[in-house]
Amino acid sequence: MSLIINGNSIGTDKEGFLTDLDDWSEQVAIMLAQQENIQLTELHWEIINLLRRFYQNYQLSPAMRPLVKFIAQELAPEKARSIYLLKLFPGSPAKLASKIAGLPRPDNCL
């Protein structure tokens, strides 16, 4: 699987996670989001940038609970709720947002 951006092919796995994390760019994020039928707004970007910071700090793709805690710490308590994240990234927000933010596939816990 791959995305084509400006004529360059960018590898992803079948679920859309980047093969090479260094390929990530804002444009890649927009395309990854489009594949999930998500139109990125400023509120999405706020979470995406936060996830990238989380990964930089901890080298982990977060599970829901630590992500929520990190949001409370870094953004605002009212955004540190799974309902808020579900609205932006429906389904499994931590996994979906991690994918769009160019983080590695989270370890399959189950």
Next chain:
Amino acid sequence: MQFSLLILGSPYSSQSVGTAHRFAEATLESGHSLYRIFFYHDGVYCGNQLSCPPQDEPNIPAQWSALAAQHDIDLVVCIASALKRGVIDSDEAERYEQSAANLAANFSISGLGQLIDANIHSDRVITFGP
């Protein structure tokens, strides 16, 4: 009592895998049950069905498969340990676009949550270090 085992050693490199197998048999002979055997670290190689030992050495993956089939024991290789070491089932092979799968019969590939679950449901979790 209900036991689960955590196996970390590599078959054919560490005796610990054999010790764990004898221990598993002894628990069953003593009337206990085995809830799950969780293979982590190099232990995941126990799930490689492509092992081809000489005829006068045990086929370790086949031994575990047989024990599991006979006593209905859950054999789980940790997905994070297994995938990077090239132990893979057909679902994961498809996901990662690999040409083959090699997980031995009666093993499943799953996450560390299965170790946590085994701990919750067992009276004892015994670790066999590499």
Next chain:
Amino acid sequence: MAPKRTLIVCRKPPYGNALAREALDVALTAAVFEQPLAMLFIGDGVWQLLDQQDSAGIKQKNHSKVISAFPLYELTELYIDADAMQQRQLSHDHFVVAVKPLAADELGDFIARFDTVLSF
């Protein structure tokens, strides 16, 4: 079912063997499943806690960065072998997270309080 008290004992230094990192993954998973958990760093395991680790040169993931995420995973029951710390002339300032010291004569009783000990 009553939650089981589980202790992860870390005895290996980081990087030389994957077990050090794999122990952290077990801890993170237990945290995600909201299982009560404590960790004890003994012997060479205390080296895992050093801050200032920079593993880029050996192309491995940074061990201390993962440990620094522990508070976000609510992993706060962290204990250290005070003797091992002293032998290596380490102080709490060297560490990436807060850990509670246990003296040699406390270790055995401490370990015995748990239902399961997973040792790495």
Next chain:
Amino acid sequence: MTLHIVNKSPDQTQCLKDCLRVFRPGDGLLLIEDAVYGALVNSPYAALLQNRPLVYALIADIEARGLSAMDTGSIKRINDKQFVDLTVQHSPVQSWY
């Protein structure tokens, strides 16, 4: 009471020494695999292990290594089923390797 299981020879790793630092009266100690060399009365580590109650060594490992006829002093030799019994009688069980 804790059961400690050690599987490396005392010269190979710190694990026996680390284990004995946390060992309490009443705890059990089982030597398996390469750790059974430590069970010999003539081992340099005999002083650490002899004449303590509740120290065991696996017979299969003693036999495999050609140590059957050697003196293991006060250390009790047990079989695999007795190994299981020890893990039933003790909690928690900690492995040192």
